[in-house]
Amino acid sequence: MLAGLQRGARERAVWRRAGLTTNYAVAFAVKAVDVDVVAVYPITPQTTIVEKIAEFIHGGELRAELIHVESEHSALSAAVGAAATGARTFTATSSQGLELMHEVLHIASGLRLPIVMAVPTRALSAPISIHNDYSDIMNARDAGWAILIASTAQEAYDTVIQAYRIAEHPDVQLPVMVAYDGYLMSHTLEPVELYREEHVREFVPRRGRRNVLDVRSPITLGAFATPDNYYEFKYQQEAALRNVEGVLREVEADFAARFGASYGPLEAYRLEDADYALVTYGGAATGNARVAVDMARERGIRVGLLRIRLYRPFPSAPIITALAGVKAFAVIDRAIAYGSPAPGPLYKDVAAALYMEGLTVPGISVVHGIGQRAMYVEDFYGVIKMLAEGASTDKVLFLGLRE
Amino acid sequence: MTYRTIRDLPREELFAPGHSMCAGCGAAIAMRWLTKVAGRNTIIVNATGCVEVTTTQFPHTAWRVPYLHVAFENAAAAASGVEAALRVLASKGLRAPSGEKVVVVAGDGGTYDIGLQSLSGMLERGHKVLYVLYDNEAYMNTGIQRSGSTPKYAWTTTTPVGPHIKGKVQWKKDIMGIVLAHRVVYAATASIAYVVDLANKARKALDYSEEGPTFLHVLAPCVPGWRYPENKTVEVARLAVETGYFPLYEWERGAFRLNPPSNTHMDKSRRRPLKEFLRLQGRFTHLTDQEIAEIEAELDTYWNHLAKLVQAYGQ
Ligand SMILES: Cc1ncc(C[n+]2csc(CCOP(=O)(O)OP(=O)(O)O)c2C)c(N)n1
Ligand code: SF4
Ligand SMILES: [Mg+2]
Numbered sequence A: 001m002l003a004g005l006q007r008g009a010r011e012r013a014v015w016r017r018a019g020l021t022t023n024y025a026v027a028f029a030v031k032a033v034d035v036d037v038v039a040v041y042p043i044t045p046q047t048t049i050v051e052k053i054a055e056f057i058h059g060g061e062l063r064a065e066l067i068h069v070e071s072e073h074s075a076l077s078a079a080v081g082a083a084a085t086g087a088r089t090f091t092a093t094s095s096q097g098l099e100l101m102h103e104v105l106h107i108a109s110g111l112r113l114p115i116v117m118a119v120p121t122r123a124l125s126a127p128i129s130i131h132n133d134y135s136d137i138m139n140a141r142d143a144g145w146a147i148l149i150a151s152t153a154q155e156a157y158d159t160v161i162q163a164y165r166i167a168e169h170p171d172v173q174l175p176v177m178v179a180y181d182g183y184l185m186s187h188t189l190e191p192v193e194l195y196r197e198e199h200v201r202e203f204v205p206r207r208g209r210r211n212v213l214d215v216r217s218p219i220t221l222g223a224f225a226t227p228d229n230y231y232e233f234k235y236q237q238e239a240a241l242r243n244v245e246g247v248l249r250e251v252e253a254d255f256a257a258r259f260g261a262s263y264g265p266l267e268a269y270r271l272e273d274a275d276y277a278l279v280t281y282g283g284a285a286t287g288n289a290r291v292a293v294d295m296a297r298e299r300g301i302r303v304g305l306l307r308i309r310l311y312r313p314f315p316s317a318p319i320i321t322a323l324a325g326v327k328a329f330a331v332i333d334r335a336i337a338y339g340s341p342a343p344g345p346l347y348k349d350v351a352a353a354l355y356m357e358g359l360t361v362p363g364i365s366v367v368h369g370i371g372q373r374a375m376y377v378e379d380f381y382g383v384i385k386m387l388a389e390g391a392s393t394d395k396v397l398f399l400g401l402r403e
Numbered sequence B: 001m002t003y004r005t006i007r008d009l010p011r012e013e014l015f016a017p018g019h020s021m022c023a024g025c026g027a028a029i030a031m032r033w034l035t036k037v038a039g040r041n042t043i044i045v046n047a048t049g050c051v052e053v054t055t056t057q058f059p060h061t062a063w064r065v066p067y068l069h070v071a072f073e074n075a076a077a078a079a080s081g082v083e084a085a086l087r088v089l090a091s092k093g094l095r096a097p098s099g100e101k102v103v104v105v106a107g108d109g110g111t112y113d114i115g116l117q118s119l120s121g122m123l124e125r126g127h128k129v130l131y132v133l134y135d136n137e138a139y140m141n142t143g144i145q146r147s148g149s150t151p152k153y154a155w156t157t158t159t160p161v162g163p164h165i166k167g168k169v170q171w172k173k174d175i176m177g178i179v180l181a182h183r184v185v186y187a188a189t190a191s192i193a194y195v196v197d198l199a200n201k202a203r204k205a206l207d208y209s210e211e212g213p214t215f216l217h218v219l220a221p222c223v224p225g226w227r228y229p230e231n232k233t234v235e236v237a238r239l240a241v242e243t244g245y246f247p248l249y250e251w252e253r254g255a256f257r258l259n260p261p262s263n264t265h266m267d268k269s270r271r272r273p274l275k276e277f278l279r280l281q282g283r284f285t286h287l288t289d290q291e292i293a294e295i296e297a298e299l300d301t302y303w304n305h306l307a308k309l310v311q312a313y314g315q
Helices: A002-013 A022-032 A047-058 A072-084 A095-100 A102-110 A135-139 A153-168 A197-203 A230-242 A244-259 A284-298 A316-323 A345-356 A377-389 B026-038 B050-055 B075-091 B109-113 B116-125 B175-180 B195-208 B230-242 B274-278 B289-313
Strands: A014-020 A037-039 A065-067 A089-092 A116-121 A146-149 A176-181 A190-195 A266-269 A276-280 A303-308 A310-312 A328-333 A363-367 A396-398 B042-046 B067-069 B101-107 B129-135 B186-191 B214-219 B249-252 B255-258
Touching: A002 A014, A002 A244, A014 A022, A022 A047, A022 A116, A022 A153, A022 A176, A022 A190, A022 A197, A037 A047, A037 A072, A037 B075, A047 A065, A047 A089, A065 A072, A065 B075, A072 A089, A072 A095, A072 A102, A072 B075, A072 B116, A095 A102, A095 A135, A102 A230, A116 A135, A116 A153, A146 A153, A153 A176, A153 A190, A153 A197, A153 A244, A190 A197, A197 A244, A230 A244, A244 A310, A266 A284, A266 A316, A276 A284, A276 A316, A276 A345, A276 A377, A284 A303, A284 A377, A303 A316, A303 A377, A316 A345, A328 A345, A328 A377, A345 A363, A363 A377, B026 B042, B026 B050, B026 B101, B026 B129, B026 B195, B026 B214, B026 B230, B042 B075, B050 B101, B075 B101, B075 B116, B075 B129, B101 B109, B109 B116, B109 B129, B116 B129, B116 B175, B129 B195, B175 B186, B175 B214, B186 B195, B186 B230, B195 B214, B195 B249, B214 B230, B230 B274, B255 B289, B274 B289
Parallel strands: A037 A065, A037 A089, A089 A116, A116 A176, A146 A176, A276 A303, A276 A328, A328 A363, A363 A396, B042 B067, B042 B101, B101 B129, B129 B214, B186 B214
Antiparallel strands: A014 A190, A146 A310, A266 A303, B186 B249, B249 B255
């Protein structure tokens, strides 16, 4: 019944079906939400987003100011200025660009500005690599931004639209990053259903904020805080970020009613009766893991997959629920947390969440896809077999590494 | 509008007292006059530095106009975003236009050095912003370290006076030359000792900012950084001009003009001896006569350069 209703809503909301790269899908989302200011600096694999947005603006399809900044540091700084002036603001970057922005990431969240940024993820120098992994986003994970990681072009489109509702929500008022696989998604064509823009704009209405520069009621933004006050600012910021999970659910319920789609903070696949679980994020790893799960299931191994979509704030409760019943799990990370207790950044989060709940489910920290090293279904299947055989005492696996 | 005397300036104080700038701070004086001229219809974007730290200590603020501080090196970029947002929001009917002026306030470190890139970007893109550089010739907020603006031989904490090397090794950077290379419509130097000149330049720069970016380079002496008694700020600032150390001039639509009293200083005999400016300041007490002569020679070269500008672009 609900599914039927949602299908009806979707049919009314869809404007057209197109073959789009995820980058272009993101640009269409930016246009649909009627962004006012865009400040972006070119970097592979982000660049085609800003190229598409420039086409929209120069073609008269989007009324926005495109600020051709001279660096990513200035891109986010200009976005901060624009958002502080009350504009709906967008930026995007990858890799070195996100590193260059790092200082301003914390300022954007500290000033509680609802900027949305797309991050087609990419490996970090040195050696320089233009190819994919998630090192860039993982370095930005504790900067006070909400982080959502999409796994399809459609999801990225939907998520950018939802991101504005979340960022501008009065209980949140924080910037949001929407990440996805650079190249593997950013430059890969997928079918995408684009919505009628009036429907999108109804879903993301303009709402006033108090932290806006206005000569009619002057405020000081970016004040200097002594030890007497600094902590309270930062605690409030943390509390607001923690509101995101609930707000996401609320926003997604409305999104589902209007557009017939929802994703949740995480996506479980064949997990209900699973003895083992793979945990991962993004497009390619999820796709491969899903096929590997199906293969294993055919061979009688009860394994499921958990895809983390909301990465910050970390949705500990549903992750614990999903993993509490399994005998063992493996987290497939596409970044290295150098020198950490485990090399996988997500693994550390999952392990901490389980530990805090008093659970000691055995887990393996798997690293793969570094610098876009090809990830094969067999690699993932091999991990499942290791879990099922319980033979391995390895807690850490660097997969795909040449001998 | 032209201000003829200080009495023509608005009485309203938009830079409130109670901030924690040092007694005798030249930058504080600059802020007071600047905000008077700019008026309530102004948004300030401030770079990290003395002015920012001393005027915005939560829960207090010295700013009676909207104020944004983002970081040290990006005030020009943040102001670009503010200005772009004002324009597009007005054109989309999302914000009632009120013709606000966007004014950057940044120190020499935030301008000559770490902020040079974002300044250049803002100037090149043509944002309608007035950029005010308050130049106290060092990183004062962090405790008097050398910047690209610090003059040669000056003592700072990172250019100490030792038996091996005495003070700063390099010359002061020509920031106005860099700004003018961007072909801005209006740029001027000013001094807190010449208030009416400063106010008129601020007025012009604000008016011209309707066409594109404008720039004001204000020399703002610093009591602890230059090491002079706190009641001597205006005197030091005046001597900087009278000795020809800091000439007052303006670029207006491609025309170059020296302003009084600097307009008489092409004739070197009309300048007071440089020593009078130097000897008031502890940062220069170690200078030998030979080093002073070297600084004088460099100043003469600079004045020759200005003479060429007058020849080529003077009215
Ligand atoms: C990226 C970064 N580097 C260094 C600093 C430390 N810092 C803060 S203010 C400042 C000096 C500011 O100098 P200037 O721009 O000349 O302003 P003043 O303090 O002299 O008024 C420095 C080095 C910083 N805040 N940010
Ligand atoms: S250190 Fe210098 S610039 Fe800073 S407040 Fe004191 S006098 Fe002003
Ligand atoms: Mg300084």
